[in-house]
Amino acid sequence: MTQLPTQTQKKLGLVIDLDTCVGCHACVISCKGWNTENYGAPLSDQDPYGANPSGTFLNRVHSFEVQPDQGAAQLIHFPKSCLHCEDAPCVTVCPTGASYKRVEDGIVLVNESDCIGCGLCAWACPYGAREMDQAEGVMKKCTLCVDRIYNENLPEVDREPACVRTCPSNARHFGDFADPDSAVSQLVLERGGMDLMPEQGTKPVNKYLPPRPKDQLTQNDEQIDILAPFLEPVATEAKGFLSWLDKTLEKL
Amino acid sequence: MHPAPSVIFFSTFSGLGFGLLGFLGFGMFVPTGWVAFVFFAFAYVLAVGGLISSTFHLGHPERALKAFSQWRSSWLSREAWCAVAALVLMAIYGAGLVFFAQQWTLIGMLGAIASLATVFTTSMIYGQLKTVPRWNTYYTSANFLSLSLAGGALLADQGNLTLILMVVAGAIQLATWLRGDTAFATSGTNMATATGLGSIGTVRAFEPPHTGTNYLLREFVYVIGRKHAQKLRIIALVLMAVLPVILLLLPFSHWLALLAVVSHVAGVLAARWLFFAQAEHVVGLYYGKR
Ligand code: SF4
Ligand code: SF4
Ligand code: SF4
Numbered sequence: 001m002t003q004l005p006t007q008t009q010k011k012l013g014l015v016i017d018l019d020t021c022v023g024c025h026a027c028v029i030s031c032k033g034w035n036t037e038n039y040g041a042p043l044s045d046q047d048p049y050g051a052n053p054s055g056t057f058l059n060r061v062h063s064f065e066v067q068p069d070q071g072a073a074q075l076i077h078f079p080k081s082c083l084h085c086e087d088a089p090c091v092t093v094c095p096t097g098a099s100y101k102r103v104e105d106g107i108v109l110v111n112e113s114d115c116i117g118c119g120l121c122a123w124a125c126p127y128g129a130r131e132m133d134q135a136e137g138v139m140k141k142c143t144l145c146v147d148r149i150y151n152e153n154l155p156e157v158d159r160e161p162a163c164v165r166t167c168p169s170n171a172r173h174f175g176d177f178a179d180p181d182s183a184v185s186q187l188v189l190e191r192g193g194m195d196l197m198p199e200q201g202t203k204p205v206n207k208y209l210p211p212r213p214k215d216q217l218t219q220n221d222e223q224i225d226i227l228a229p230f231l232e233p234v235a236t237e238a239k240g241f242l243s244w245l246d247k248t249l250e251k252l
Numbered sequence: 253m254h255p256a257p258s259v260i261f262f263s264t265f266s267g268l269g270f271g272l273l274g275f276l277g278f279g280m281f282v283p284t285g286w287v288a289f290v291f292f293a294f295a296y297v298l299a300v301g302g303l304i305s306s307t308f309h310l311g312h313p314e315r316a317l318k319a320f321s322q323w324r325s326s327w328l329s330r331e332a333w334c335a336v337a338a339l340v341l342m343a344i345y346g347a348g349l350v351f352f353a354q355q356w357t358l359i360g361m362l363g364a365i366a367s368l369a370t371v372f373t374t375s376m377i378y379g380q381l382k383t384v385p386r387w388n389t390y391y392t393s394a395n396f397l398s399l400s401l402a403g404g405a406l407l408a409d410q411g412n413l414t415l416i417l418m419v420v421a422g423a424i425q426l427a428t429w430l431r432g433d434t435a436f437a438t439s440g441t442n443m444a445t446a447t448g449l450g451s452i453g454t455v456r457a458f459e460p461p462h463t464g465t466n467y468l469l470r471e472f473v474y475v476i477g478r479k480h481a482q483k484l485r486i487i488a489l490v491l492m493a494v495l496p497v498i499l500l501l502l503p504f505s506h507w508l509a510l511l512a513v514v515s516h517v518a519g520v521l522a523a524r525w526l527f528f529a530q531a532e533h534v535v536g537l538y539y540g541k542r
Contacts, residue, residue: 053464091325092325093325093380117312123383125383194448210449
């Protein structure tokens with residue numbers, strides 16, 4: 001059913017911390033690893049070892065350079081996957097009912113056996129979160145690892161999305177945004193979590209934490225390292241045995 | 253946006269076919285017997301041929317029937333319904349004219365409305381997309397509908413009405429282009445809102461997520477041929493409206509009329525190619541492209 005639910009019981013989603021993400025792409029790989037062999041069709045690659053490889057990914061990490069009016073530019077790594085929007089335009093455009101938003105937890109999914117591969121949902125998504133799999137001809141997107149988070153066969157510590165589980169710098173957090181006391185809601189409150197493209201009216205569930213202000217390098221080039229005087233080289237000229245060794249080795 | 257030939261052909265020819273069906277249905281043009289058969293057959297070849305070619309770009313055309321299920325929310329689904337309704341009603345109306353020399357006016361009217369509604373729903377598939385600011389306007393619907401009507405009038409030999417509709421369609425095409433050229437800049441979506449980093453400074457794409465290309469870049473960031481856009485626009489407008497009008501003003505001959513049709517179709521095809529090739533999807537911003 002491609003009409004959106006008026007309300008969902010939970011709003012599961014991710015918080016992505018642009019301050020701590022180091023751009024390692026581990027989340028991209030763990031996402032592809034998990035999702036190519038679990039829910040739905042595999043994530044195919046075309047020409048993977050050839051000159052022009054491409055493939056289906058549900059999570060991709062961009063890197064942006066931001067130049068403030070004054071001071072040094074910042075490099076910000078920017079992971080992007082489906083934001084499980086409350087007003088998901090990708091769902092309402094779908095002619096077949098393959099795309100839907102779950103009432104129980106707000107996850108946006110594609111029922112692949114109903115998908116005709118028309119691509120319209122990917123056109124409607126402003127974030128580029130949907131990719132048509134070239135081998136299967138069906139639409140693929142982030143499932144929020146729906147087959148992990150409720151999976152009783154996994155140890156409890158693993159019942160979170162693969163990207164969150166794998167992130168080495170703790171830049172990704174998973175939780176329920178409908179609960180104001182949840183860790184993710186609190187984090188968003190504390191750090192001023194933001195929406196991407198709010199003007200598109202999609203009301204994304206996933207939030208991004210802006211980078212914290214960076215340290216400023218001092219403007220004058222005077223001594224800034226108070227330990228520097230103690231680190232002056234002590235022996236400038238070698239003496240005795242070392243001097244002999246030095247000269248001997250030089251002659252060889 | 254990637255200008256998929258199947259979609260360009262679909263929207264051009266089915267627009268023309270449904271335009272012709274519209275004139276037939278409204279009874280502006282009432283052939284009977286063999287002549288009726290030829291006209292209806294021609295309209296159906298255009299409309300159905302267009303519809304079939306649109307299934308070529310589906311990943312799973314065998315499931316196309318499922319596309320009828322979501323008419324409450326999806327313009328694509330509504331298009332499917334309108335198209336079938338138009339084709340069924342007009343088949344009944346056509347059968348009356350061809351085999352019984354009867355004009356069932358009410359069925360014709362309903363068929364004509366469904367035909368034009370099909371063109372409108374097609375235009376709304378594009379017009380609804382906020383992600384493509386150039387399309388996200390009622391100009392898109394006006395553009396599709398006016399071309400369909402002008403083309404239909406040309407095929408249904410509507411005399412002076414054809415001339416008026418041609419001029420109107422040409423003017424709306426021009427207005428659509430001019431409005432479209434500023435649409436992205438005025439949409440309010442830019443790299444600052446896309447990344448949320450605009451409050452820190454000027455955002456520049458530094459490294460893309462992948463070294464090769466991907467589905468998103470192939471489908472949404474199509475820039476080939478954009479530099480020829482202005483020339484192509486002039487060619488499209490001349491072929492689509494200017495030349496047909498001149499040919500129709502000349503003393504009537506079947507060859508000139510045929511030439512006018514060919515010229516019009518070629519012009520609409522060129523304009524439809526531009527419609528896709530010039531459309532910029534906001535996702536390109538994440539790649540620092542448009
Ligand atoms: S991010 Fe895109 S695919 Fe995901 S729910 Fe929002 S619009 Fe749909
Ligand atoms: S590609 Fe599949 S999921 Fe997307 S709109 Fe078409 S049918 Fe729906
Ligand atoms: S795994 Fe974590 S640190 Fe690495 S790119 Fe993904 S979000 Fe950033």
